[in-house]
Amino acid sequence: MLRQFKLPDVGEGLTEGEILQWLVAVGDTVTVNQPLCEVETAKAAVELPSPYAGTVTALLHEAGDTVDVGTPIITIDTGEDATTPAPDGAGGTGGEVAAGLIGGEAPGGRTAVLVGYGPRTTEARRRPRRAAPASPAPAPLPGADYGSGGTPRPPLPGADAGGDPHPPLLATAPDATVKPVRHGGLEVGRQAEAHAAAEEAAPSRAAERGHRRPRPLAKPLVRKLARDLGVDLAALAGSGAGGVITRADVETAVSAEPAPAPVAPAAVPAPVATAGERRIPVRGVRKHTAAAMVASAFTAPHVTEFLTVDVTRTMKLRDRLATRPEFAGRKVSPLLFVAKALLLAVRRHPMVNSSWDEAAQEIVVHGQVNLGIAAATPRGLVVPNVKDAGRLSLAGLADALAELTETARAGRTAPADMTGGTITITNVGVFGVDTGTPILNPGESAILAFGAVREMPWVHRGGKGGGGKVRPRQVTTLALSFDHRIIDGELGSRFLADVGAVLSDPGTALAF
Amino acid sequence: MSLSSVTTEVVDPVPGAQAPHLPQQPDLVQLLTPEGERVEHPEYSVDLDDQQLRDLYRDLVLVRRWDVEATALQRQGELGIWASLLGQEAAQIGAGRALAPGDTAFPTYREHGVAWTRGVDPLHVMSLFRGVDNGGWDPVATGFNLYTVVIGAQCLHATGYAMGLQRDGAEAAVLAFFGDGATSQGEVNEAMIWAASFSAPVVFFCQNNQYAISVPLERQSRVPLYRRAAGFGFPGVRVDGNDVLAVLAVTKAALAAAREGQGPTFVEAFTYRMGAHTTSDDPTRYRLASELEEWKLRDPIARVKAYLARSGRAGSDFFAAVEAEADELAARIRRGTVEMPDPPGTAMFDQAYAEQTPPLAAQQAQFEAYQASFEEGGE
Structure with missing residues (x-):
């Protein structure tokens, strides 16, 4: 039997989710609770486990699609006889569809929900009402008026015979133009909206009190906005219902007065959006990146040194090695040689591979090199590391780097791979950039930026007395940032010079 | 206590900010190390036979399996929400198994492990999270009160109930559960003041899982939580909340003292919520993966397994049998949950x-x- 799994509400009251990636393909056999796909909602990125065991027959949406909650996303053939009820999923969110009728899901199943959880089959569609009820007005909603179901509430003293002192909670019968509110608060929400409408229509008591009011009427958010912008609320006339000062009033006041006195701290930018401005919430990888960068930049005093080297010989070596059988099928990238050169230089200068332990007031010199590679991924910067990279052969290192970057780009880097790094390489050259001043990965004391390799005019084979000729050579720039608490200029310089020496003449490695 | 001694108190180190070993905590009661090594403590001890040790392991594995299944069911749209206990199994099983038959527990909404020890059918908890009812178990018969979602309110209920037991002359105690976040709530503080004033037979069991949803503990307290008990006038003890033996020993002793009329005790079970606060939460937005990795090294189940296996108290057939039982339990929970009928709207x-x-x-x-x-x- 074919079963469909509908996108559930994985948070509370979510309406849609984006399929980040599929973890299964058509034809795959899946078990119950095997992750099917990764979905990002407004609240979190989560993996959806399969409610069924069987064979995937269709993926109904592509990765990258934003799908409404309640929409079928995958079809799984459970292999059961359609006439026997399934042991699991019965009455669940998975709609049963007859074979060949994908997408033609029948109504039914558990769609009526108790408190607003669970999938909705459609967005903002309401159950049809029966034909006009016998009473002229629809039955009042529960909770709208405690008295109305029993004895009618007597009119309040002082009220006109014809006028209710309280605006009716429901000014009109609920109709399709009133936006239904999700999440169980259907009735309550609709009432609240109607209430607001009624309030706008009726003059409020606050307005009648007029000038006696103790302070200008404005919502807390508007008060804060005014305070941030240095606007005196008492000087404004509110345009909202009952003289309430609105956000627009405050904003108008600001634009009328182009240079407001900087009452608020000058650093606070005016939260008035300019044309084309976008505000992106800082969270997830971006948030952690920011925190790590700030922590690193303001705890470890960095210095950066640069070295431009002729790497023509390394590039030739690379071409030769790539033809050797042990490198068949492996990616022999310039980064591989930079990594190897760095590992060789660390062996000569182990102090570079160290950490500052503030609590213990000690410098921790690491016994092995966990080589971090900064990787740009669709979800932001991550720095996975190759554990004990110094023990790997060149081919082994090539494999480790390839696997690391592939995993990172797929967004599947395990947390363990991102912890414990001791030194990092950032390959800015892949973006065609010459060099940069990298910020240390927190906890480490050195980071090497590797720029683009370009063919450049270079004075080649000049001896001590000069006499070299300008030749086109493969040239790159290395930049080393280091923690000056641990690494002095001399050590940093020697280390960088050693990395450069190996790259400009790979034979130097024999001497290391 | 002089002012200077107060100011020299250090706040708990930020979990995960250090190397992957337990932070140096001289006051932490521990009987089983993260490596599964049995150690002794001068004040607290347990004397369990092999069967009892194996039973504790079984409890831990089964409630974790239940939790995993419930999380999956929520992701499949079968539960409205789920509050995961992942990482807190030892704190809950240890505390739950310390209760005597006549005792009563007042849980929050995360005490699935304690519910398990009180014989509550997991499906009665699942129905609550599916929105079918408000918890299907009998609080009197099980000695396990209904879940309380309001943060900290159950501490008042627990203290009041304990004062009732006191007036009945019953030889029983009450175990009040709450989290580190709840210690900032007025109700919890009021409950402690009343309990102290009346020497009520209640044990305040705080599972310090390090986060009040997203707020880390160090933003809430300048002192380790268990030291707050001194201000209320009763003893406070910090126990390794991932060590089921230590939790059992400490809670048993505290409950015994309560039954004997010695008044309340504050137990701080120092643990870690390995999962999200609830299924609506994304912990990666407020804590680093490295922190979780370090707490995984202190896993509450792995150490018991290591101890049982290394000391020859259980073999691979036992572990396989428990796994099989866990899978059966998960299948029963899945089937029972998806087949739950919706109650009428007028219920x-x-x-x-x-x-x-x-x-x-x-x-x-x-x-x-x-x-x-x-x-x-x-x-």
Whole structure:
């Protein structure tokens, strides 16, 4: 039997989710609770486990699609006889569809929900009402008026015979133009909206009190906005219902007065959006990146040194090695040689591979090199590391780097791979950039930026007395940032010079 | 206590900010190290036979499996929400197994492990999170009160209940559960003041899982939580909350003291919520993966398994049998959950009061009329 799994509400009251990636393909056999796909909602990125065991027959949406909650996303053939009820999923969110009728899901199943959880089959569609009820007005909603179901509430003293002192909670019968509110608060929400409408229509008591009011009427958010912008609320006339000062009033006041006195701290930018401005919430990888960068930049005093080297010989070596059988099928990238050169230089200068332990007031010199590679991924910067990279052969290192970057780009880097790094390489050259001043990965004391390799005019084979000729050579720039608490200029310089020496003449490695 | 000694108190180190070993905590009661090594403590001890040790392991594995299944069911749209206990199994099983038959526990909404030890059917907990009922178990028969979602409110209920036991002359104690976040709530502090004043037979069991949803503990308290007990006038003890043996020993001793009329004790079970606060939460937005990795090294189940296996108290056949039982339990929970019928919409009117009030009866009539105004099979 074919079963469909509908996108559930994985948070509370979510309406849609984006399929980040599929973890299964058509034809795959899946078990119950095997992750099917990764979905990002407004609240979190989560993996959806399969409610069924069987064979995937269709993926109904592509990765990258934003799908409404309640929409079928995958079809799984459970292999059961359609006439026997399934042991699991019965009455669940998975709609049963007859074979060949994908997408033609029948109504039914558990769609009526108790408190607003669970999938909705459609967005903002309401159950049809029966034909006009016998009473002229629809039955009042529960909770709208405690008295109305029993004895009618007597009119309040002082009220006109014809006028209710309280605006009716429901000014009109609920109709399709009133936006239904999700999440169980259907009735309550609709009432609240109607209430607001009624309030706008009726003059409020606050307005009648007029000038006696103790302070200008404005919502807390508007008060804060005014305070941030240095606007005196008492000087404004509110345009909202009952003289309430609105956000627009405050904003108008600001634009009328182009240079407001900087009452608020000058650093606070005016939260008035300019044309084309976008505000992106800082969270997830971006948030952690920011925190790590700030922590690193303001705890470890960095210095950066640069070295431009002729790497023509390394590039030739690379071409030769790539033809050797042990490198068949492996990616022999310039980064591989930079990594190897760095590992060789660390062996000569182990102090570079160290950490500052503030609590213990000690410098921790690491016994092995966990080589971090900064990787740009669709979800932001991550720095996975190759554990004990110094023990790997060149081919082994090539494999480790390839696997690391592939995993990172797929967004599947395990947390363990991102912890414990001791030194990092950032390959800015892949973006065609010459060099940069990298910020240390927190906890480490050195980071090497590797720029683009370009063919450049270079004075080649000049001896001590000069006499070299300008030749086109493969040239790159290395930049080393280091923690000056641990690494002095001399050590940093020697280390960088050693990395450069190996790259400009790979034979130097024999001497290391 | 002089002012200077107060100011020299250090706040707990930020979990995960250090190397992957337990932070140096001289006051932490521990009987089983993260490596599964049995150690002794001068004040607390347990004397369990092999079968009892194996039973504790079984408890831990089964409640974790239940939790994993419930999390999956929520992701499949079968539960409205789920509050995961992942990482806190030892704190809950240790505390739950310390209770005597006549004792009563007052849980938050995360004490699935304690529910398990009180014989509550997991499906009765699942029905609550599916929105079918408000918890299907009998609080009196199980000695396990209904879940309380309001943060910290159950501490007042627990203290009041304990004062009732005191007046009945019952030789029983009450175990009040709450989290580190709840210690900032007025109710919890009031409950402790009352309990201290009346020497009520209640044990305040705080699972310090390091986060009040997203707020780390160090933002909430300048001192380790267990030291707050001194201010209320009763003993406070910090126990390794991932060590089921230590939790059992400490809680048993505290409950025994309560039954003997020695008044309340504050137990801080130092643990870690490995999962999200609930399924609506994304912990990666407020804590680093490295922190979780370090706490995984202190896993509450791995150390018991290591101890059982290394000391020859259990073999691979036992572990395999427990795994199989866990899978069976998960299958039963899955089947039972998805097959739960929706209750009628008017059920809420039946359970608000023992006797229906006229306004509620009127509302019910209106609600039924309103429901009936829709066409059949509309949605």
